[in-house]
Every structure is written in C-alpha cells, then in structure tokens.
Amino acid sequence: MKNYSIWLKAAGIFQFITAIIHSATLFITLPPNNETEKQLSVLMNTYQFDMGAGFHRTMNDMTIALSACLCLVCLLGGLLNWYLLRKKVEPQIMKGVININLFVFGISFVLIARFAFLEPVILMGLIVLCLILARVTIGKASGAQSS
Numbered sequence: 001m002k003n004y005s006i007w008l009k010a011a012g013i014f015q016f017i018t019a020i021i022h023s024a025t026l027f028i029t030l031p032p033n034n035e036t037e038k039q040l041s042v043l044m045n046t047y048q049f050d051m052g053a054g055f056h057r058t059m060n061d062m063t064i065a066l067s068a069c070l071c072l073v074c075l076l077g078g079l080l081n082w083y084l085l086r087k088k089v090e091p092q093i094m095k096g097v098i099n100i101n102l103f104v105f106g107i108s109f110v111l112i113a114r115f116a117f118l119e120p121v122i123l124m125g126l127i128v129l130c131l132i133l134a135r136v137t138i139g140k141a142s143g144a145q146s147s
Contacts, residue, residue, distance in 0.1 A: 091138055
C-alpha cells in the first residue's frame with residue numbers, strides 16, 4: 001500500500017481501540033483469587049502514602065491516574081490523526097505529526113513492553129507498526145512530490 005493515509009487511519013483505529021479497551025479497566029475490578037491477592041488488594045485500596053503538601057494517595061489512586069492518562073494519550077493521538085486526514089493537510093505537515101506520534105507512542109511501546117502484559121503490548125505494537133508504515137510511505141510520497 002503506497003498511500004500513507006491508510007496506515008495513519010489504521011493507527012488511529014488502533015489508538016481508539018486501545019483507549020476503549022483500557023478505559024474499561026477503570027471501571028471493572030477483578031475479585032482476588034486467593035488470600036495473598038486479597039491482602040494485596042486491601043493494601044492497594046486502603047494504605048495511603050504521604051505525598052507531602054497534604055496529599056495522601058493509595059497505590060490504586062495512582063494506578064487509576066496513570067491508566068486514565070494512557071487512554072487520553074491514545075484518544076488524543078487518534079483524534080488528531082483523523083482530524084488532520086479529514087482536513088487533507090499537506091504531506092510535509094503530516095510527516096512532522098507522524099514523527100511526533102512515533103516518538104510518543106514508540107517510547108510508550110518500550111515502557112509497556114517492559115512493564116505491562118500481552119494485550120497492551122500487542123495493541124501499542126500495532127499502533128507503532130502502523131505509524132512506521134505511514135512514515136515510510138509518506139516519505140516516499142512527499143519525496144516524489146518535491147521532485
């Protein structure tokens with residue numbers, strides 16, 4: 001496929017899918033399977049760290065904030081890509097936007113691959129793969145236009 005917009009649309013779709021699936025984890029709580037998990041769950045939800053300046057947060061509070069940020073970053077990336085594609089922005093600007101996407105989602109992929117489990121690794125990997133393919137194809141397209 002020589003058209004970068006196909007790959008950028010695919011990246012946007014995977015960004016939306018990742019945001020939707022990951023946002024479900026903000027509302028669903030899995031019950032503990034054994035006594036150790038029950039103790040861990042109680043501590044994650046009740047033990048409050050003193051963060052200074054009057055802030056007392058549980059580990060669960062911090063996990064929710066980080067999870068919400070992943071959803072929002074994916075949503076922002078997907079919406080921005082779709083908006084710019086609808087406006088038919090010139091390839092040079094899209095190349096810069098794709099580079100920024102690759103930087104942000106590439107770092108996210110490395111961190112998720114190191115610290116998360118299979119599902120987010122696969123989804124973030126698909127986002128990065130589609131962005132790489134969009135970047136390669138737009139590089140060829142914009143190089144041919146400038147000649």
